[in-house]
Amino acid sequence: MTRRQAFASNWQGRTALIALAIYCVYAAMQLDISWARIAVGLGEGARFLGRMWPPNFERWDTLVEGLVESLQIAVLASALGIVISLPLSLLAARNLSPWWISGPARAFIALCRSLHYVIVAILFVKAVGFGALAGVAALTVASMGFIAKLFAEAIEEISMKQVEAVRATGAGRLAVLLYGVLPQVASRFVGFCIYQLDSNLRNSTLVGIVGAGGIGGTLFAAFKRFDYDFVAAILLSIIAMIFLAEVISARIRKALQ
Known part of the structure; x- marks a missing residue:
């Protein structure tokens, strides 16, 4: 043996x-x-x-202005990305669309995800100039690449029995989507959207370094002036904002469970 x-x-x-x-x-x-x-x-x-050390909060008005602009960039980019990603994900889902539609839609989503959002921000800065518009556009593209992919994968995992049941009643395509598809993935959609908003809030502080608006521009300018005590104040403010957003998003996720 x-x-x-x-x-x-x-x-x-x-x-x-x-x-x-x-x-x-x-x-x-x-x-x-x-x-x-x-x-x-x-x-x-x-x-x-x-x-x-110690951090210098004397220029709090400049600090608040940059943080508010970063928040606005994150909210606008997330909203636009979600609105565009929902129909795009329906087109990319292979269980709902034929290959000649889902294939190009998936290729477009992959294109949105192929470049880092900072590189995209640089491209938009060159196209539309310095400012928040370039940051919103760059983070919108990044949101589309992330959310549309997750949306499409979530739709492909749904049960087609419910979809066929709605179709059997003679409902049109829009009614099938509203009553057969979206109810099965609504909670996941909300979770993805909250996560993307949280992610864009962090990313909006970075795109400003390349001139796309937000607190990142203030941070980069402080580094160039060797104003390190103000740099510390900016970094602490960014950490506080991200931490607050994380707490709020966690409570929203818990309320939706």
């Missing part, structure tokens, strides 16, 4: 892990990553943090 090992040796997996470890060491050497540079960086980082 042969004895079987509880955990059989997986030489392929071990070889892959060893190869990955060797490549990580090689990549670190090529990128000039060393413990000496990390040690120097930690010291410089400590001195940098020392220059940021």
Whole structure:
């Protein structure tokens, strides 16, 4: 009688892990990553943090103006992205649309997701100029790429029995969508929308660095002036805003469960 090992040796997996470890060491050497540079960086980082303390909130009016603009950018981009993503996801769902419709719709969604929103913001800044319009446009494109994909996947997971039951009553296509499709995915849609709003609120602080409006522009200007105590005030304000948004979104999710 042969004895079987509880955990059989997986030489392929071990070889892959060893190869990955060797490549990580090689990549670190090529990128000039060393413990000496990390040690120097930690010291410089400590001195940098020392220059940021204490935070300076004297220019609170500029701070509030940037935060309000970031909030407006996030809300507008989320609303536009959701409105556009809903019909786009219905077209991209393969259980509701033929391939010659769902294919191009999915390709467009993939195109929206192919570029980072900061790169898209740079493109819109070049197209429409500096300001909040470029930020709204960039985050709208990013929202479409994320929400439409999740919407389409959620629609593809629905039960077609309910859809066929509504169709059997002689209902039109719009009625089928309203009474056969959307009720099955409504709670997930709301969750996706809340998450995207929360995400856009964070992203709106970043697109401003490239000139697309929001508190990011104020932050970048403070860095260029070496105004590090005001930088600390901006960063703390951004953290407080994101934390407050996270608390509110968590309560909304809990109320909808």
